[in-house]
Amino acid sequence: MEQEEKHIxxxxxxxxILVVLLALTAVSVAVxxxxxxxxxxxxxxxIATVKSLGVLIWxxxxxxxxxxxxxxxxxxxxxxxxxxxxxxxxxxxx
Amino acid sequence: xxxxxxxxxxxxxDIGSKMGMWIFIFTxxxxxxxxxxxxxxxxxxxxxxxxxxxxxxNTFLGTLNTIILLVSSMTVAMSVTAxxxxxxxxxxxxxxxxxxxxxxxxVNKYFEYSAKIHHDIYPxxxxxxxxxxxxxxxxxxxxxxxxxHGFHIIVGMILLSVIAYKVKKGKINSEDHVLLENGGxxxxxxxxxxxxxxxxxxxxS
Numbered sequence: 001m002e003q004e005e006k007h008i009x010x011x012x013x014x015x016x017i018l019v020v021l022l023a024l025t026a027v028s029v030a031v032x033x034x035x036x037x038x039x040x041x042x043x044x045x046x047i048a049t050v051k052s053l054g055v056l057i058w059x060x061x062x063x064x065x066x067x068x069x070x071x072x073x074x075x076x077x078x079x080x081x082x083x084x085x086x087x088x089x090x091x092x093x094x
Numbered sequence: 095x096x097x098x099x100x101x102x103x104x105x106x107x108d109i110g111s112k113m114g115m116w117i118f119i120f121t122x123x124x125x126x127x128x129x130x131x132x133x134x135x136x137x138x139x140x141x142x143x144x145x146x147x148x149x150x151x152n153t154f155l156g157t158l159n160t161i162i163l164l165v166s167s168m169t170v171a172m173s174v175t176a177x178x179x180x181x182x183x184x185x186x187x188x189x190x191x192x193x194x195x196x197x198x199x200x201v202n203k204y205f206e207y208s209a210k211i212h213h214d215i216y217p218x219x220x221x222x223x224x225x226x227x228x229x230x231x232x233x234x235x236x237x238x239x240x241x242x243h244g245f246h247i248i249v250g251m252i253l254l255s256v257i258a259y260k261v262k263k264g265k266i267n268s269e270d271h272v273l274l275e276n277g278g279x280x281x282x283x284x285x286x287x288x289x290x291x292x293x294x295x296x297x298x299s
Binding site: 006008009010011014015017018021022025028029032040041044045047048051052055056058059060061065066068069072073076079080083084087088091 | 109112113116117120123124127131134135138153157160161164165167168171172174175178179275278279282285286289290292293294297298299
């Protein structure tokens with residue numbers, strides 16, 4: 001049933017991903033020095049999300065797995081987003 | 095799928111193994127997700143206190159640990175590449191580097207915690223319980239979330255040690271390396287959680 005064309009991620013590509021992730025970390029630390037007020041947390045979370053996508057897609061090989069895996073991961077994140085929205089609706093409009 | 099392997103027929107389902115690992119990872123994500131939700135609600139209620147309390151944390155150590163985990167995430171991914179290319183020695187060495195980085199993370203964590211305890215900041219200390227409510231909550235969340243994450247680092251180290259041993263013995267090889275891939279997935283999960291813990295705890299002051 002399985003005759004996968006096994007994708008092998010090259011060392012240099014993994015190293016490039018690391019450089020990008022480290023650069024994004026540097027940006028998120030630098031942003032706290034500039035102090036952009038209420039935007040700080042939004043920006044920090046945005047950068048963290050981009051970094052986590054990098055880890056999920058390339059380090060965790062989601063790009064090269066069957067699409068089913070991506071669908072499942074996306075489903076969990078949608079579920080979590082729904083939980084957050086419902087919780088805050090409850091807090092704000094109780 | 096069955097295949098000939100050292101004389102006997104072995105049943106293996108790599109996709110199934112990986113899917114099982116992913117489902118386990120989902121439970122972990124939702125476990126920490128619940129904690130992040132508690133954090134979000136209290137931060138919303140006590141944003142001032144959260145800012146003041148977070149300024150007590152050592153951003154340098156937090157950043158250093160972020161770098162350590164990102165590098166270790168890459169070394170474990172490279173270890174998978176090495177085994178796929180049938181380079182056992184390199185795969186084993188990359189796992190050892192990953193384990194050393196994990197140890198470095200814990201050493202930093204030790205210094206971080208001891209500095210906090212030295213300043214009388216630990217769960218249930220007189221100082222922490224008498225702080226403003228929001229600050230007490232922040233330190234409670236800080237200790238619980240980082241300790242739970244640290245526990246995952248220790249579990250990951252045990253898992254990767256077993257995997258490194260099996261790579262060394264040739265039980266994990268270019269034909270059969272789903273255990274290494276799953277161990278790698280677990281390690282990336284530990285990294286993934288830290289990617290969110292770091293800005294939310296250390297970078298909000």
